[in-house]
Amino acid sequence: MIGTDAQPNETTSAAVVLADEVTRVYGEGDTAVHALHGVSVEVDTGQLTAVMGPSGSGKSTLMHILAGLDRPTTGSVRIDDIEITTLGDDDLTKLRRRHIGFIFQFFNLLPMLTARENVLLPLTIAGRQVDPAYFDELIARVGLTDRLSHRPAELSGGQQQRVAIARALVSRPTVVFADEPTGNLDSRTSAEILDLLRQSVEEYGQTTVMVTHDARAAAMADRVLFLADGRIVKETGRISQHEILQMIDTLDLQ
Numbered sequence: 426m427i428g429t430d431a432q433p434n435e436t437t438s439a440a441v442v443l444a445d446e447v448t449r450v451y452g453e454g455d456t457a458v459h460a461l462h463g464v465s466v467e468v469d470t471g472q473l474t475a476v477m478g479p480s481g482s483g484k485s486t487l488m489h490i491l492a493g494l495d496r497p498t499t500g501s502v503r504i505d506d507i508e509i510t511t512l513g514d515d516d517l518t519k520l521r522r523r524h525i526g527f528i529f530q531f532f533n534l535l536p537m538l539t540a541r542e543n544v545l546l547p548l549t550i551a552g553r554q555v556d557p558a559y560f561d562e563l564i565a566r567v568g569l570t571d572r573l574s575h576r577p578a579e580l581s582g583g584q585q586q587r588v589a590i591a592r593a594l595v596s597r598p599t600v601v602f603a604d605e606p607t608g609n610l611d612s613r614t615s616a617e618i619l620d621l622l623r624q625s626v627e628e629y630g631q632t633t634v635m636v637t638h639d640a641r642a643a644a645m646a647d648r649v650l651f652l653a654d655g656r657i658v659k660e661t662g663r664i665s666q667h668e669i670l671q672m673i674d675t676l677d678l679q
């Protein structure tokens with residue numbers, strides 16, 4: 426049980442995800458790749474945090490470790506005051522179900538399920554009931570009310586990502602991780618999806634971490650972390666798209 430293995434934190438903090446000196450080495454010996462070199466991050470509650478950086482800088486590795494999808498080589502990760510690096514696989518799976526929502530670049534919907542079934546899947550798997558009023562409100566918010574009986578193949582890319590957003594939010598997770606959520610969408614649809622993510626932060630206080638290459642996406646964030654060669658090289662509060670592009674240029678993060 427998660428409850429039994431959980432290590433309560435002695436100090437209280439606004440951070441719902443806390444990584445301390447995380448390293449990740451892939452492989453061994455001469456071919457070892459050091460993807461993260463002692464990264465420490467605090468993700469504050471109710472905020473949208475963007476993670477930017479060049480290809481290969483370690484963004485996906487960091488996100489997977491923060492979300493409990495991968496384990497660090499050394500270092501500590503806490504989600505909602507639970508140290509996850511020492512949890513067994515079953516407890517980690519339970520923790521992900523309870524605390525984490527995911528949004529992926531390629532939507533990752535199940536093709537044989539309708540939009541409604543895809544949205545409800547995290548609750549179905551966890552054996553939990555949906556609050557019907559919340560479900561209706563969420564579906565209206567993401568604009569899927571008249572698409573609930575469609576299967577993914579019958580939906581546009583933007584509509585599929587809306588299903589994925591509703592699926593991530595339906596269990597009211599502690600934190601949503603979005604990996605390049607606009608990476609596979611055109612510019613107008615990307616803007617709509619970013620608006621929805623921003624709204625979920627404003628309206629539901631949904632803590633969200635988004636990995637992105639897109640300066641326009643990062644400009645919607647309350648906080649931007651810049652990664653290079655497996656290290657955080659810069660952290661800022663909310664800044665404009667222009668300032669982000671300048672920062673990328675100054676830090677030579679192309």
Ligand SMILES: Nc1ncnc2c1ncn2[C@@H]1O[C@H](COP(=O)(O)OP(=O)(O)OP(=O)(O)O)[C@@H](O)[C@H]1O
Pocket residue numbers: 451452458459460478479480481482483484485486487
């Ligand atoms: N499974 C793996 N085995 C070996 N090396 C890996 C593995 N996954 C990632 N790497 C390496 O770790 C480093 C960081 O990769 P990562 O995918 O985290 O970067 P990224 O910033 O997300 O890149 P991109 O923007 O291209 O997705 C890279 O050098 C990559 O080649």
